[in-house]
Amino acid sequence: MNIKLPTSLRASVHAEMARSGRSLDAIVRDALASYFETSLHTVFQVSTSGALVAGVYDREASVETILDHGDFGLGTFTGLDGEMIILEGHAYHADVSGTVTEAPDDAGVPFAIVTRFTPEQETLITSIASFAELEALCDPFRASGNIFYALRLDGRFAAVKARAVSPPPPGTKLVDAVKTQHEFTLTDVDGTLVGIWSPEFSGPFSVAGYHFHFISRDRRQGGHVLDVHADHLRLQVEPLSNFHLALPETEAYLKAHISGDTAAALAFAEHDHQAPGA
Template sequence: MMLVPISKPLQRALEALSNETGEPIPQLVADALSHGLGIPVHTLFQVSTSGALVQGIYERAVSSTFLLNYGDFGLGTFDNLDGEMVVLDGVIYQVRSDGTVNKIVDETGTPFAIVVKFAADQDQTIASASSFEELRAICDRYRDSDNLFYAFRIDGHFDHIHTRAMKATPKGLPLAKAAAIQPEFDFRDIRGTLVGIWAPQFASAFNVVGYHFHFLSEDRTKGGHLLECSGTNLRVRVEKLNDFHLSLPESEEFLRADLTKDPSKDLAYAEQPHKKENV
């Protein structure tokens, strides 16, 4: 290991930034070196766990804008499951249950989110995908391991997009019950972006295993959690993620929760369509 001395002003600045963001000094230094040298860090940053969501822990863990210290691309939700979060090009969007999309500029809270500083390793174009199932199969070609995380950005024209957006949910209502009343939306002939994360099977205790995509239209007026899709001339960019950082809440509710149960069944139910509303 090489020890590199730094000046007192730099040390004080690092300590102040670490206190402000909560990020350890070694990570701040690594990020600065990555930016300065143009070398991606390929780190996935996650707030809380999917298991906590299943148990109805929906209160603020961090502010949504705090996430931008750790990534410019990702997905999640907001306090009390009030809509779907899409983080794209360094901007946070909230897709609400009434179908509207808000650009987040304040300190709105989030109980769960996943972000990366997106830097694609692969950049491909596919002619078409007739269904979400086919799109997932195509994405599988760009993964060379089942034991790493991957970020997927898919841009293009979609013949059909079917999404949902969670309604604000009373505290403590289990995720499966909250998902049963989620509004769903159909969009036709629309351009936009799919923001996705693929998580390996061993992550089932704290993340959604497999593919998890949120959609945002090119004009930033439509979106949601992806349930089904078809599209043509789609640009697929992929980043392999070999570093993982998990930030756990310190609320009394989280500290006392029983998180020993397997959340996969309830998560699978929440991922499925339940009620259809055409817009």
């Protein structure tokens, strides 16, 4: 696209590039999105991590609604039935064995976090031998600890250790539900990590820190990522500074006792752990 701009607008664009350190592409994209009232850099989240911790896994939205608000993200399904991966406008369901199928539009969603992925930075990262190394290699691409980020990593993975939850009895708290999760390791597989980084202050309603779900390039395997080994990955990062939270209206949610102190339960549920007795 070649566009002729008057000198005054060109000067304004250059001043904004100098002020913000952002690229011409990013500034023009944001300006056009604003003109056409398309929301960019917006997180859309259904329900809260605190509700999940309290055992509220009812249907709060449909997959169709989630896809109306984003083409990239993660979540779970009604009854905590597996892991959701949203990539390139498709919603996928990873069952307890890590087998992926495309989720029907009317499938129920108790929790999801999505965005319209428009990355601002792209780079290659190398030699990832653990989840901690993945976090450390992504850290420099987050300029702030006070906004959200979407992160996409593509490439060949030597190993991805993942889990998928199986539906617990209704009302089971998250910390107990994940004790029956199934863990599996995929090896020598092409695929994508779909990630959201959330600020520490968002812990009571989101999942603070990095949260990655994996899906293989053939869209047949995936899950919630616990550990990762890879040599070369292409990383794309988008800062997200608008947050839209859709709170449920179900009876289970309205009557649940949701504590603000979910950090310990979420740390246990979301990260690699040895389940007691397993």
